[in-house]
Amino acid sequence: MDITGNHIESRSTAIDLGFNDNADHLWVSDNEIYFCEFVSGAFRGVSAIQSLERQGSNRDSRIHNNNIFYNSGANNAANGIGLTSTSDYFVTENDLFMTDNLVNINGIIVSGSNKTEISCNVVDGSNNLNASVHQSAITNVLGSDPIISCNVVDKTMNGIRMVGDAGLNVTIQGNEFNNHNRGLFYNQGITNSQDWKGNLWPVTPVNLNWGRV
Numbered sequence: 001m002d003i004t005g006n007h008i009e010s011r012s013t014a015i016d017l018g019f020n021d022n023a024d025h026l027w028v029s030d031n032e033i034y035f036c037e038f039v040s041g042a043f044r045g046v047s048a049i050q051s052l053e054r055q056g057s058n059r060d061s062r063i064h065n066n067n068i069f070y071n072s073g074a075n076n077a078a079n080g081i082g083l084t085s086t087s088d089y090f091v092t093e094n095d096l097f098m099t100d101n102l103v104n105i106n107g108i109i110v111s112g113s114n115k116t117e118i119s120c121n122v123v124d125g126s127n128n129l130n131a132s133v134h135q136s137a138i139t140n141v142l143g144s145d146p147i148i149s150c151n152v153v154d155k156t157m158n159g160i161r162m163v164g165d166a167g168l169n170v171t172i173q174g175n176e177f178n179n180h181n182r183g184l185f186y187n188q189g190i191t192n193s194q195d196w197k198g199n200l201w202p203v204t205p206v207n208l209n210w211g212r213v
Contacts, residue, residue, distance in 0.1 A: 003028045010035045012076070015049045021056025021087075029064040036070065036077035045078025045105060053086045055114060062090040072099045079106040080123070087114040095122045101131035101157060111141040119149045125156035129181045136161040136185070147171045154178035162189030173197035 001020075004027060008014045014033045020026050028049060035048040048068045051061075063081055070077040080096040083089055091108055098104035107123030110116050123137035137153035138160045140146050144167040152175075153159040159177040162170075162185070170191035176199075177183035183201055 001026050004030050006031045008033045008035075010048070011037045013046045013048065013050055017049070017051035019053055020051070020058070020061070021053045022058065023061055024059050026058065026061040027064065028066065029062065031066045032069075033066060034069045034071055036074035038073050039076045043076050045076050045103070047079040047082035047109075048077075049080070050082040050084075051086055051089070052084045055085050055087050055112075058086070058088040061086070061088060062092065063094065064090065065093045066095075068094065068096045070097065070099045070104045074099075075103045077104055079104075079109050081108045082106070083110045083113050083116065085112045086110075086116065089113065089116050091116065091118045091121065093120045096124065098123075098125045098156070101126045101128040101135050101155075105132065105135055106139050107137045107153070107156070109136075109139040109141070110143065110146065113143040113146075115145045116140075116143065117147040117149075118151065119147065120151065122152045123156065124154050127155040127179065129155070129157055129179065131157045133157070133187075134161070137180075139163065140166055140189075142166060145169045148173075148175065150174045152176045152178070153180070155180075157181050158185040159183040161185045161187050162191060163187045165190040168192040170194070171197070173199065176200045176202065178203045
């Protein structure tokens with residue numbers, strides 16, 4: 001299945017992928033997405049592109065080269081791309097543009113997923129570097145064997161946030177951390193050593209003690 005080349009203006013989630021475990025081919029690519037709106041009363045933040053599975057293996061599942069815009073004033077625009085309990089996904093070459101770090105919580109968040117590659121994405125925050133401690137360009141929660149490489153992140157509270165035990169086959173390499181309170185934040189995160197991986201901090205962190213935590 002290919003979902004490609006669409007222009008989407010959505011009041012909530014734009015592309016919702018549910019239980020596509022063991023798919024032979026699933027590409028979400030080359031879409032332009034503007035998502036969410038102001039919601040009054042109780043609400044739950046959503047993702048522009050989201051996938052929920054049961055950790056079944058996938059032969060060719062990719063979220064690639066999408067442009068994702070968080071609508072200004074949209075208080076339910078939480079995440080650009082969200083994966084939960086997936087396996088073998090590639091999240092590559094997407095550009096994500098936040099408008100308010102107080103409500104745009106993550107650019108890309110991967111939770112309880114295995115063998116995810118998050119590579120060559122650009123996540124641009126709104127430059128409020130004192131937002132929630134959870135606010136990040138890229139977040140990995142638990143799961144195993146993620147590769148997080150060659151991403152450019154800027155103007156978010158955290159650049160990359162690792163939450164919980166992701167196993168001992170983790171690769172965090174070649175990423176560029178720009179304006180952040182904390183560039184690489186281990187939020188009770190557990191991985192193997194990441195020495196000499198070519199990550200770059202071209203901008204001095206706002207908190208000099210928190211470039212890497």
